[in-house]
Amino acid sequence: MRLTAIAAAVTLVAGVAHAESHSGAVAPEDVQYGETGAVATSLSGMPGDAANGQVVFSTKSMGNCVSCHAVAQLTDVPFQGEVGPELTWSGESRSEEELRGIVANAKMSFDGTVMPAFYKTNGYIRPGNGYTGKAAEGDLPPILTAQQVEDVVAFLLTLKEQ
């Protein structure tokens, strides 16, 4: 777990998504969504890391999922949101493929959903430079990297009735 903690810290410091460099990664525009919005294979070509996924889930500059979703297992994270459904049982109610599709672009699973798309780079109206309120300079990276998506999915898969 040591390594993961360091990796998480590094990501925290960076604060923004970095393009995936290794060959196995699927670019945001190449993701294949099934009929119901599921995505069959890992976006990074690597397995996800649940501990890092928990950090992505709870950190504002990354997934910030906790602003909309409550997760009973995250006992030390205050003020969990309720705009989206509670995810305490996601590891039982959803498959890995479904979860990957929902995190990458939830609009493919739920028409017009309020949930943002985390692995997408275009089609935005007045995209900004993070939370500065200023215009984005050039193309935006996706909010999460392919690996961060996999990490969050791995974290969600650990969420089961205890």
Added chain:
Amino acid sequence: MKFKAMTAIAALLLAPAAFAGGADDDVLVINGEIEMTTKADAPAHLDGALDQVISGWHFRADETQQLETDDFENQGMIFVDQAIDQWNTAAGSEGKSCADCHGAPEDNMAMVTATYPKYDSDAGELQTVQMQMNECRTERMGADPWKYDSGAAVNMEALIASVGRGTPVQVAIDGDAAPYYEQGKEMYYTRYGQLELSCANCHEENFGNYIRADHLSQGQINGFPTYRLKNAKLNGVQSRFKGCIRDTRAETFSPGSDEFVALELYVKSRGNGLSVEGPSVRN
């Protein structure tokens, strides 16, 4: 479609029970005498969108709500006092004060906040209260315009609101105001920024829900300017809009822009029927 139906059921089953949610049932009376309408049947033009319109006051904590019930506790009134001094002080090359032409604010300004933004046919444009005040400053007083949402402008706007408290918001959206209303409405439902969120996503579909630590209201503006505990000053409507759009990871608009003037009319019209409440207290 199977997947989506399943989701709906899952969402029902998983619905969080831990939060109280929704608007509370408290009643707002200011200084023991001004009875405020903080919930009203939605105006006809909101058919299909909302049944009831609710002041942001109902979504705040009891201690915050309490501060608004008494002008001695409402810190926003300190800024209103500053504006009263300004109202009576001559400024500009004509050596005139607001009072020279308008007398006492309570006598002549009581209907202003309830009816603005308003189309001004001489100016040929929709005007917010701040634009109208700047018209007086530049064209009648020979004074510099106030910067949009600057302290002086927002404080004076709060003085004008305060003498209209209790009056139902009743902005016109037809006639010459109609194109501004349509532009504002279009903006209200546009999903801005990298998070692709519209005003409606948060303030129409999710009012009553918590988003992180924030209890979402309907984003009404009957209570503006608002005194926020967060920054201990009065805050203008359009600066609030600016912040909400920025938080969707979008390129936002500036206070005083044509876009925000139109949006102000539209959002204000969503509160037609609610009492003018400014300066209100929010967190």
